Amino acid sequence: MNYSYKRYWEPSTSQALQASLGVGAVGTALFLPLDLLKVRIQQRAEGIGIRQKNFYAGYNFNRLFRQIHETGVGMKGFYVGLTTAIWARSSHLFVRNLVYKTLYDKYKPPKPTNDLTGREKQVISGIAGGVAAIVSNPFDLILTRQQADRGFLPEYRRNIKGVLHGIARTIREGSVSSLYNGLSANILRAVILNVSLTRPYDYMKESMWIMFGDTYFNIPTAAFCAALISTTLSLPLDNIRTRMQLAFKDPAKNRINYSGLIDCYRKATIIEGYEALLVGYYPYFLKNILYSLFTIYAMDAIETNWKKQAGLAEKYI
Numbered sequence: 001m002n003y004s005y006k007r008y009w010e011p012s013t014s015q016a017l018q019a020s021l022g023v024g025a026v027g028t029a030l031f032l033p034l035d036l037l038k039v040r041i042q043q044r045a046e047g048i049g050i051r052q053k054n055f056y057a058g059y060n061f062n063r064l065f066r067q068i069h070e071t072g073v074g075m076k077g078f079y080v081g082l083t084t085a086i087w088a089r090s091s092h093l094f095v096r097n098l099v100y101k102t103l104y105d106k107y108k109p110p111k112p113t114n115d116l117t118g119r120e121k122q123v124i125s126g127i128a129g130g131v132a133a134i135v136s137n138p139f140d141l142i143l144t145r146q147q148a149d150r151g152f153l154p155e156y157r158r159n160i161k162g163v164l165h166g167i168a169r170t171i172r173e174g175s176v177s178s179l180y181n182g183l184s185a186n187i188l189r190a191v192i193l194n195v196s197l198t199r200p201y202d203y204m205k206e207s208m209w210i211m212f213g214d215t216y217f218n219i220p221t222a223a224f225c226a227a228l229i230s231t232t233l234s235l236p237l238d239n240i241r242t243r244m245q246l247a248f249k250d251p252a253k254n255r256i257n258y259s260g261l262i263d264c265y266r267k268a269t270i271i272e273g274y275e276a277l278l279v280g281y282y283p284y285f286l287k288n289i290l291y292s293l294f295t296i297y298a299m300d301a302i303e304t305n306w307k308k309q310a311g312l313a314e315k316y317i
Contacts, residue, residue, distance in 0.1 A: 049272025
């Protein structure tokens with residue numbers, strides 16, 4: 001039996017990588033201030049936890065924004081580590097999308113719908129995210145240290161000037177393995193983030209289409225639900241990653257010393273309570289939802305233009 005069929009247009013691996021890297025770099029730059037606020041809140045909360053029960057979970061990120069702005073750094077202070085952030089995001093996206101596209105093309109069955117099931121996409125997405133986290137971890141570590149630096153006392157600051165300086169200093173103070181502090185938490189975070197974004201988004205988007213048809217609210221609603229789920233599930237690991245990446249080699253400089261992921265989780269929950277691992281929720285959620293929406297609409301516009309250039313009929317676009 002002949003299983004060959006005529007495929008509709010789909011981007012090549014090269015096109016997918018180029019578009020995702022460009023969109024990812026712009027999105028990273030746009031929403032970097034939210035990432036900095038999240039890191040600063042996590043930095044403040046270590047060893048303290050949530051000090052009061054309120055809407056902001058003890059840390060008002062609006063007030064923190066004003067505090068940082070009023071120190072004299074202005075908006076420039078929220079873009080500390082911009083180059084490092086783009087390196088981190090670009091390396092992650094390159095590896096993640098390359099692995100995803102390779103596995104997708106390998107296991108995509110020859111059927112008219114030309115697609116995998118939602119569960120299969122979820123598994124591939126998780127694998128791709130975990131592999132990408134290994135590659136991007138050194139850049140993530142340098143970025144986290146740059147963003148948190150002004151939150152330390154002057155004598156504790158690392159004063160990292162850029163990616164290469166940060167890598168060289170980290171190796172000099174420890175070893176090459178020091179670039180992979182927090183790797184286990186970073187891998188698990190990336191896997192959970194990818195898995196919990198992919199399937200819920202596709203499910204909600206399809207459900208909205210079935211109930212209401214093709215409306216302008218389908219994508220924002222699906223993205224909101226997916227971001228809510230992924231933020232809640234991945235934030236505890238993001239908090240652990242931040243703590244382990246900010247740790248100094250000198251134990252006397254750390255509020256709490258950790259020997260690994262499990263030890264960090266145990267000490268944080270015993271000293272501060274389980275809710276301490278959810279600090280920074282609001283800026284993290286806002287970053288996830290805004291970045292997701294920006295990526296979805298930008299990639300959709302790029303792919304629509306490519307389909308028109310490929311000569312597809314309007315009904316297939």
